[in-house]
Amino acid sequence: MLVVQKFGGTSVGDLDRIQNVANIVKKYADEGNQVVVVVSAMAGETNKLLDFANHFTKTPPQREVDLLVSSGERVTSALLSIALQAMGKDAIALTGRQAGIKTTSDHTKARIMDIDPSKMKKHLDEGKIVIIAGFQGINENGDVTTLGRGGSDLTAVAIAGALNADKCEIYTDVDGIYTTDPRIEPKAKKIDMISYDEMLELASLGAKVMQSRSVELAKKLNVDIEVKSSFKPEIKGTLITKETPDMEKVLVSGIALDKNQARVSIFGVEDRPGISAEIFGKLADKNINVDMIVQNVGKDNKANLTFTVPQTELELTKEVLKEYENKSESIEYDDSIAKVSVVGVGMKSHSGVAATAFKTLADENINILMISTSEIKISMVIDEKYGELAVRALHKAYQLDK
Numbered sequence: 001m002l003v004v005q006k007f008g009g010t011s012v013g014d015l016d017r018i019q020n021v022a023n024i025v026k027k028y029a030d031e032g033n034q035v036v037v038v039v040s041a042m043a044g045e046t047n048k049l050l051d052f053a054n055h056f057t058k059t060p061p062q063r064e065v066d067l068l069v070s071s072g073e074r075v076t077s078a079l080l081s082i083a084l085q086a087m088g089k090d091a092i093a094l095t096g097r098q099a100g101i102k103t104t105s106d107h108t109k110a111r112i113m114d115i116d117p118s119k120m121k122k123h124l125d126e127g128k129i130v131i132i133a134g135f136q137g138i139n140e141n142g143d144v145t146t147l148g149r150g151g152s153d154l155t156a157v158a159i160a161g162a163l164n165a166d167k168c169e170i171y172t173d174v175d176g177i178y179t180t181d182p183r184i185e186p187k188a189k190k191i192d193m194i195s196y197d198e199m200l201e202l203a204s205l206g207a208k209v210m211q212s213r214s215v216e217l218a219k220k221l222n223v224d225i226e227v228k229s230s231f232k233p234e235i236k237g238t239l240i241t242k243e244t245p246d247m248e249k250v251l252v253s254g255i256a257l258d259k260n261q262a263r264v265s266i267f268g269v270e271d272r273p274g275i276s277a278e279i280f281g282k283l284a285d286k287n288i289n290v291d292m293i294v295q296n297v298g299k300d301n302k303a304n305l306t307f308t309v310p311q312t313e314l315e316l317t318k319e320v321l322k323e324y325e326n327k328s329e330s331i332e333y334d335d336s337i338a339k340v341s342v343v344g345v346g347m348k349s350h351s352g353v354a355a356t357a358f359k360t361l362a363d364e365n366i367n368i369l370m371i372s373t374s375e376i377k378i379s380m381v382i383d384e385k386y387g388e389l390a391v392r393a394l395h396k397a398y399q400l401d402k
Contacts, residue, residue: 001166002034002124006134006156009043010173011230012076022083024171024233025129029089034124036163038134038156039080041072062107066136066146070096073133073152081131091129094119096144099130101137101155103145110145112137112154112217115162132159150211157214161221168218168225169237170210175229176238177202177209179400180255184388187401191253192236195243195345198253201377205256205341215240243345251353252344252398257391259338259384261291262314263369264307266321268329271303279305282320288313292339292372292381302329306370308381311335337369338387341379342394354378360397366390 005028007021021037028035049069053060074095081093100116123130134152139145147154153170160168177199178188194202196219203212209227218225218240228237247253269275276295283290293307309317314335321331347353357378361368366389370381382390395401 001032002036002163003028004036004038004156004160004163004165004168005171006038006152006169007040007171007230008152008173009040009045011171012039012041012080013043015079017230018076018079019083021171021230022080022087024230025080026084026087026089029129035129036120036124036159036165037077037080037129037131038152038159039073039076039131040134040152041069042076045072045075063143066107067144070133070136070144070146073135077131077133081129084129084131089129090127091131092123093131093133094123095133096136096155097138097142099132099159101158103137103139103147105139105141105143105145107143108146109148110137110139112147112158115158117159117162120159120163148213150214153211153214154217157217157221157223157225160223161217165223168223170225170227171230171233172209172227173229173231174209174227175232175235176227177240177254179253180391180395181257184257185255185392185395185401188395189400191238193239193241193244193247194253195247196240197243197376198247198343198345199240201341201343201374202254202256205258205339205343205377205379210240247345248349249346250344251346251350252342252400253346254343255391255394255398255400256341256343257338257387258341259387260311261308261337261339261381262311262317262333262335263337263381264309264314264317264321265332265334266305266324266328267332268298268302269305269324269327271297271301275303276305279321279324280307283309283317286316286320288317288320292370292379294370308337308339308370336384337381338384338390339379339381340387340390340394341377342398343377345376347376347378356397357394360393361390364389364393366393 077093081091084091103110134155176190182188225240
């Protein structure tokens with residue numbers, strides 16, 4: 001069996017933890033499996049390297065930033081290879097370039113274009129454990145690029161697809177995906193199996209365990225992922241896979257909370273064809289990620305537009321909208337909001353899910369400011385101070401603690 005395993009920053013946080021990872025990998029190899037391991041930088045290492053760059057300037061050149069931060073993963077991959085060889089296992093560490101990962105040229109947020117797996121296959125055929133520095137590749141000019149935060153997950157999924165692996169395991173500091181954040185609701189339960197679509201929604205709505213781009217890629221390449229704990233590797237994790245008929249029996253799979261949200265309201269803007277396209281086009285040009293949108297027609301040919309953006313992009317949003325201060329009655333910004341979402345593939349075939357959500361929040365005296373829905377999700381914007389209360393109330397309402 002060919003297994004791709006990915007170990008995140010906390011799993012390789014120090015030398016003892018790297019030794020622990022080596023023990024896990026050796027066990028798989030000893031059972032006769034071919035193993036490819038993708039590693040992140042040691043916890044805190046990427047931030048430390050970025051601080052070094054920011055010492056000289058707040059806007060360091062992105063090409064150099066990529067060359068700098070990609071070294072964190074190279075350190076971990078080399079150390080893991082050394083640890084495995086010291087245990088008598090034949091192992092080899094490869095950079096993203098050596099592993100054949102070709103990307104676009106968007107430094108610090110590149111996308112994988114192609115993977116040439118021939119070198120990895122050659123080493124596997126020679127009986128070696130192959131260890132890849134995650135989060136990186138090279139562009140057409142031969143420059144090192146990085147894939148953005150959480151990019152090692154992306155590397156692992158892409159490699160699993162390129163090698164047609166039997167299994168892709170993502171090891172983290174938790175033992176799977178839970179019905180909600182256990183720090184908010186201690187009664188949260190581990191989910192045995194979840195669909196790509198549900199996981200995509202949860203990842204994009206604030207669940208931190210998996211990065212949404214990697215789930216998207218796994219769905220595209222049809223790669224099953226198991227999320228497990230590197231500290232309790234013997235415990236079964238959560239399988240992320242394509243939808244099965246069993247999944248539709250479960251009404252709601254999880255509740256997500258995202259506090260990194262801000263609400264923007266433009267009042268009294270001219271109500272004419274193309275005004276929304278103009279405003280959102282300018283936000284898109286600056287790569288601002290607009291999420292929920294509500295437009296109301298006011299009076300006297302004026303309209304009101306309300307939408308949400310990530311809190312981290314609020315200052316940039318204010319810059320873009322400066323020109324509309326004179327073209328509207330007023331613009332208001334509110335960064336004390338949160339988005340709470342109910343996710344479940346079972347919603348497609350059950351009615352009354354939204355009504356339960358709205359009634360639950362009403363019973364807790366929580367006012368809903370905005371609503372958006374999809375086939376498998378209901379998202380509600382509320383005051384940030386009620387975020388955790390809303391999560392606990394909804395978790396109970398859908399009996400996710402059972």
